[in-house]
Amino acid sequence: xxxxxxxxxxxxxxxxxxxxxxxxxxxxxxxxxxxxxxxxxxxxxxxxxxxxxxxxxxxxxxxxxxxxxxxxxxxxxxxxxxxxxxxxxxxxxxxxxxxxxxxxxxxxxxxxxxxxxxxxxxxxxxxxxxxxxxxxxxxxxxxxxxxxxxxxxxxxxxxxxxxxxxxxxxxxxxxxxxxxxxxxxxxxxxxxxxxxxxxxxxxxxxxxxxxxxxxxxxxxxxxxxxxxxxxxxxxxxxxxxxxxxxxxxxxxxxxxxxxxxxxxxxxxxxxxxxxxxxxxxxxxxxxxxxxxxxxxxxxxxxxxxxxxxxxxxxxxxxxxxxxxxxxxxxxxxxxxxxxxxxxxxxxxxxxxxxxxxxxxxxxxxxxxxxxxxxxxxxxxxxxxxxxxxxxxxxxxxxxxxxxxxxxxxxxxxxxxxxxxxxxxxxxxxxxxxx
Amino acid sequence: xxxxxxxxxxxxxxxxxxxxxxxxxxxxxxxxxxxxxxxxxxxxxxxxxxxxxxxxxxxxxxxxxxxxxxxxxxxxxxxxxxxxxxxxxxxxxxxxxxxxxxxxxxxxxxxxxxxxxxxxxxxxxxxxxxxxxxxxxxxxxxxxxxxxxxxxxxxxxxxxxxxxxxxxxxxxxxxxxxxxxxxxxxxxxxxxxxxxxxxxxxxxxxxxxxxxxxxxxxxxxxxxxxxxxxxxxxxxxxxxxxxxxxxxxxxxxxxxxxxxxxxxxxxxxxxxxxxxxxxxxxxxxxxxxxxxx
Numbered sequence: 126x127x128x129x130x131x132x133x134x135x136x137x138x139x140x141x142x143x144x145x146x147x148x149x150x151x152x153x154x155x156x157x158x159x160x161x162x163x164x165x166x167x168x169x170x171x172x173x174x175x176x177x178x179x180x181x182x183x184x185x186x187x188x189x190x191x192x193x194x195x196x197x198x199x200x201x202x203x204x205x206x207x208x209x210x211x212x213x214x215x216x217x218x219x220x221x222x223x224x225x226x227x228x229x230x231x232x233x234x235x236x237x238x239x240x241x242x243x244x245x246x247x248x249x250x251x252x253x254x255x256x257x258x259x260x261x262x263x264x265x266x267x268x269x270x271x272x273x274x275x276x277x278x279x280x281x282x283x284x285x286x287x288x289x290x291x292x293x294x295x296x297x298x299x300x301x302x303x304x305x306x307x308x309x310x311x312x313x314x315x316x317x318x319x320x321x322x323x324x325x326x327x328x329x330x331x332x333x334x335x336x337x338x339x340x341x342x343x344x345x346x347x348x349x350x351x352x353x354x355x356x357x358x359x360x361x362x363x364x365x366x367x368x369x370x371x372x373x374x375x376x377x378x379x380x381x382x383x384x385x386x387x388x389x390x391x392x393x394x395x396x397x398x399x400x401x402x403x404x405x406x407x408x409x410x411x412x413x414x415x416x417x418x419x420x421x422x423x424x425x426x427x428x429x430x431x432x433x434x435x436x437x438x439x440x441x442x443x444x445x446x447x448x449x450x451x452x453x454x455x456x457x458x459x460x461x462x463x464x465x466x467x468x469x470x471x472x473x474x475x476x477x478x479x480x481x482x483x484x485x486x487x488x489x490x491x492x493x494x495x496x497x498x499x500x501x502x503x504x505x506x507x508x509x510x511x512x513x514x515x516x517x518x519x520x521x522x523x524x525x526x527x528x529x530x531x532x533x534x535x536x537x538x539x540x541x542x543x544x545x546x547x548x549x550x551x552x553x554x555x556x557x558x559x
Numbered sequence: 560x561x562x563x564x565x566x567x568x569x570x571x572x573x574x575x576x577x578x579x580x581x582x583x584x585x586x587x588x589x590x591x592x593x594x595x596x597x598x599x600x601x602x603x604x605x606x607x608x609x610x611x612x613x614x615x616x617x618x619x620x621x622x623x624x625x626x627x628x629x630x631x632x633x634x635x636x637x638x639x640x641x642x643x644x645x646x647x648x649x650x651x652x653x654x655x656x657x658x659x660x661x662x663x664x665x666x667x668x669x670x671x672x673x674x675x676x677x678x679x680x681x682x683x684x685x686x687x688x689x690x691x692x693x694x695x696x697x698x699x700x701x702x703x704x705x706x707x708x709x710x711x712x713x714x715x716x717x718x719x720x721x722x723x724x725x726x727x728x729x730x731x732x733x734x735x736x737x738x739x740x741x742x743x744x745x746x747x748x749x750x751x752x753x754x755x756x757x758x759x760x761x762x763x764x765x766x767x768x769x770x771x772x773x774x775x776x777x778x779x780x781x782x783x784x785x786x787x788x789x790x791x792x793x794x795x796x797x798x799x800x801x802x803x804x805x806x807x808x809x810x811x812x813x814x815x816x817x818x819x820x821x822x823x824x825x826x827x828x829x830x831x832x833x834x835x836x837x838x839x840x841x842x843x844x845x846x847x848x849x850x851x852x
Contacts, residue, residue, distance in 0.1 A: 127739060142806050148800055162833070164784040190784045203599040300782075309779075352686040376689035377776050388779035389689075394565060486779040500768045507761040 137378060137393040141208040150202040155200065161189035188550045203297050206290045219285045221515075226273040230521050234535035237545050239553050241532040245271055245522055248532055248556075255555045256518060271522040272532055282515035289506025296499035302492030305382075308332050314482040315395050315410035316342045319363065322385065326486060334489075335383055336364040341371070343481030358483040374485075383484050384489050391484025394433045396442055397477040401465075412482045415445075424471050425449045431457075433479075440479050515539045516545060518552065561622060562642055564719050565683070570773035571611045572636075572682075577671050578608030579639070583663035588739050590660045598656050605650075605659065609643045616640060623684035628700035628843040629691050631834060632682045637700065638830070639666045641708025645755070651749060661715035672831075675711060695773030702766035709759035710798075710819075710826045716752040717819035720745060749811050752819055767791055790829040797822045810828055 140146060163172035164186045167381035201465065217325035227233055241248065248271055253540030256263050314320055319339040323332040336442055340522040341359040348354045361371040362382050374380045381386045399406050399540040402421055409419045415429040425448055432443040439462055446456040461467055465475040518533035536549040567824045589598040609816045616636055619627035627633040645649035649655055673682070719742050728848040742748065770788070782788060801818040804810035808817070 144803065147837055151796050151800055155793045158784075158789045159793055162789050166784060241561060301801065353689065355689040357691065377693040377773075379776065381780065389775070390778060397745060410840045488779045493775065493781065496771075500771065503764060504761065504768065508763055511761055 126482045138208060141205050142212045143205075144209065147202065147205045147209060150198060150205060153198055154202065157189060157195055160186070164189065166190070170406065178391050197425055199297055201541070203294050206294055210287055210290050217283050217287055219350045221277070221280045221519075223278055224275045224517070224550050226264055227273045227519050227521050228273070229431050229525070229531045233519060233521060233533050234336075237537065238533070238535040239549070241534065241553070241556065242529065243532070245524055245530055246528070248522065250558050252532070252534075254522070255552060259552065259555075261516075261518065266477070268521075271524045273519070273521040275517065275519040278516045278518075279513050282509050282513040285506045285509030285511075287506070289503050289510060292499045292502035292506055294499075295502055296496055297490040297557075299409050299495030299497075299499055302495055303327070303490045304492075306330070306491050308487075308491035309489045309490075311390075311484065312341055312487065313391060313393070313412075313416075313479045313482055314526045315412070315482050316340050317410070317480065319395075322487070324338060330489070332489075334383055336362055336369070336382070338387070338485075339363055339368075343392060343483035345394070345481060356483070358389055358485065360387065360483075360485075384491065386488050388486040388488070389483065393427075393482040393484070394483045396430060396433055396440060399475045399477055399482045401473040404470070409481075410480050416482065421468070424469075424472060426455075426469055428468065428474070440476065442476060444474075468515045516548065518549070561709070564618055564622050568615055568622065571615035571618060574837040575608050575611035575615055576674070578604045578611060579643075579663065579666050579670060581707040582608060582659070583667050586663055590657055590738050591816050592742075593794075600651065600654065601659055601763075605643060605647060605663070609640065609647065612636065612640045612643065619684060622790045625687065625692070626697045626700070627684075628696060629687045630681070630685065631647070632677055633702075634672060634700060634830075637668055637704045638707055639669050641704035641706075642666050642710075642711040645708040646706070646715075649751070649834050652691055653747075655743060655751070657743075658712070658719065661718050662712060665711050665714065690777045692774060693773050694778065695769050698769040699766060700771055700780060706762035706766055707826055708758040709755050709762070710823050712780035713755045713759070716755065716824035717816040717823075720748045720752070720816040721813065721820075723748070724816075727805075729732075737817050745812065749815060752815065753805060756798060756801060756819070756822075760795075760802065763791070763798065767795060787829065787833045788807045790825065790833050794822065794829050797825050 154227075159417075163309045164177060164181065167174045167188045168190075173183070177187050179538050182186060184408055185194075189195055223284040225428070243251075250352045251267065252274060253263050256274075256276045262277045262280070263274055263276040265272055265274040308327050310325045310327035310332065312320055312325040317340065319337050322334050325332065339361045342357075342362065343359075344357045346354040346357055350425050354374040355377075357373050357375045358382070359371070359373045362369045369379070370382055372380050374387060375388050376389045380389075393416055395410055395416070398411060400409050400419065400421060401407075402423070407422075409428075409429070411417060411419060411432060412432040413433045415431060419428045420426065421428070426445045429445050429447070430442050431445050434441045441461045443459055445454040446455065447453075448455045448469075456469060458466065460474065460476045462478055465473050468474050516536060516538045518530050518534065522530055522532040524530035534549075534553070534554075536545050538545045566630045584595050585601035585604060589601050616627050619633060619636070623629075628637060630728060643666060646659065651659060665675070723739050723742045723745055727745075743751075767788075769779040770791070774783070776790075797818065799814065801810075801822060804818070805815055
């Protein structure tokens with residue numbers, strides 16, 4: 126029974142240590158990822174995703190990257206990469222740190238090969254000297270018929286493949302940390318407003334922090350040539366009644382506090398108004414194009430700003446007032462800065478000036494740092510694999526008559542023979558010149 | 560001043576177009592006639608083309624006051640530059656002029672695409688949305704330029720390999736007068752193609768990583784499965800599969816050559832296909848000046 130169980134474990138291990146499985150899984154990931162670009166995805170285009178046939182939605186084609194089977198595919202690929210890496214670790218270690226000189230000529234690589242004749246001892250000194258001068262670490266050993274050596278250069282290159290494979294697992298761990306820990310949310314508020322961070326709309330996770338954000342100003346700045354410069358938000362972080370940080374953020378220049386990052390992602394024009402209801406003055410900030418509304422207390426009147434001409438000197442708004450659930454507005458008109466109008470005899474409304482609305486994406490993602498670590502490892506692994514290729518030179522000297530004999534030398538660079546020939550030829554030339 | 564520079568940029572573009580078109584024709588004539596002078600003309604015209612191409616890029620940079628990497632036209636200009644730069648290096652280093660006959664049509668077709676599908680208003684310097692004002696964009700596009708350029712070269716080598724092997728497969732020994740006789744040995748084409756991909760693959764990885772860093776700064780999301788991101792990953796997977804299949808299973812020669820062709824098809828789809836058929840976050844890549852973030 127125990128043997129049977131061990132047999133099953135071995136079989137599973139064998140399956141997962143197969144490079145073929147890895148390639149098939151990679152191919153499937155590419156295929157599924159490609160299908161996901163044809164179907165509108167909920168995270169990118171929720172409206173279009175809803176228009177896709179119900180069957181496709183049920184099968185998960187509109188949120189393909191978060192389906193269980195896509196995650197399973199990634200999980201299997203990770204297991205495959207881990208098993209392959211464990212399997213290959215010993216071999217790479219031996220090829221890097223436990224190199225043994227060849228015992229016979231038959232183990233000298235065939236593709237890049239040369240034979241040198243000469244006296245045993247002086248030839249050995251020449252070989253060692255030339256190789257060490259060219260940055261090789263040389264190991265020699267004496268045998269019955271003569272001596273042999275093995276030399277290695279740029280040995281870290283051997284680890285490139287392992288590092289880049291492991292990096293993929295690190296990336297997946299980072300992504301999992303990002304989706305299971307932390308949160309992602311968004312808020313859009315006007316200048317002059319304070320919002321507790323735990324009251325914002327979140328699309329993922331829950332906000333555990335309890336500080337507040339105050340928006341001092343939100344601006345849509347333009348350059349002298351009329352080109353948009355950037356959106357700027359002057360914001361402060363308030364904790365326990367005290368302002369901890371005050372900073373201006375813009376697109377591509379976020380602010381991070383206690384692991385929570387604020388990204389400038391949106392902006393809308395707005396205006397400051399004062400509603401005077403029976404001598405009770407209420408400040409109101411409304412967003413352009415009906416982004417929000419004001420319901421005067423004690424009434425069924427809803428006020429929106431349909432359009433804003435946000436001239437810094439003389440802003441003008443186009444307003445609409447709706448009553449109850451009416452589809453048609455009961456009052457419309459224009460108001461310029463400083464002007465006061467009467468709304469349905471219920472209250473007075475004065476336009477005070479412009480006010481920007483800033484849209485901030487808020488995110489806490491403890492996995493990001495792990496993702497960057499994975500990216501760094503991936504890049505390091507690839508650089509070692511392709512730009513820092515290990516070169517191994519080895520040879521066997523067999524004595525003939527007297528002290529003379531023949532040295533058979535060969536070279537290899539990882540699994541590739543190409544490109545080694547030139548350097549090998551230079552080595553042979555130097556050895557012969559000695 | 561700006562109008563003068565604008566005119567100069569337009570002139571550089573047309574000089575470049577003429578030079579690349581003529582060099583393509585001269586490479587074809589050279590490969591067919593073996594006339595040394597024709598070959599030299601082809602190379603000189605390519606050098607003229609890349610000088611004009613560089614001038615067009617620099618002038619655009621001066622006019623726009625930013626790296627010229629923010630819309631389809633600007634990226635295609637740099638993409639062509641990347642192809643020609645890598646090609647000239649290969650021609651110089653490996654004395655492989657015949658490759659020009661297969662690489663230049665790629666550059667020519669990209670330029671034709673600009674001429675046919677982009678009006679003058681799309682080619683002039685435009686205002687860019689705040690999201691594109693990032694130094695990471697420069698790294699992102701520069702790495703794309705070199706890696707895509709190198710993949711175009713591996714595509715040319717793949718086509719050469721497939722033509723040569725198909726000719727030899729028919730039992731014909733390449734005649735010393737034949738076009739195929741201009742091609743280097745099959746092993747050399749195959750090995751060179753691998754080297755070029757070995758150079759480009761880490762750059763493509765860097766391109767994807769710098770894109771992720773930039774997206775994280777701009778939108779707070781390093782990966783959103785946007786179609787362009789996804790297709791760049793698919794391209795990456797195709798070349799990763801090529802490298803694994805080659806190193807582990809000895810997939811060389813014909814199968815490897817076909818993979819370089821598929822890989823480059825994915826590169827082109829990542830750019831053209833995604834921009835024009837599957838718009839997503841990268842929608843600004845199509846010249847639309849008013850799209851924000």
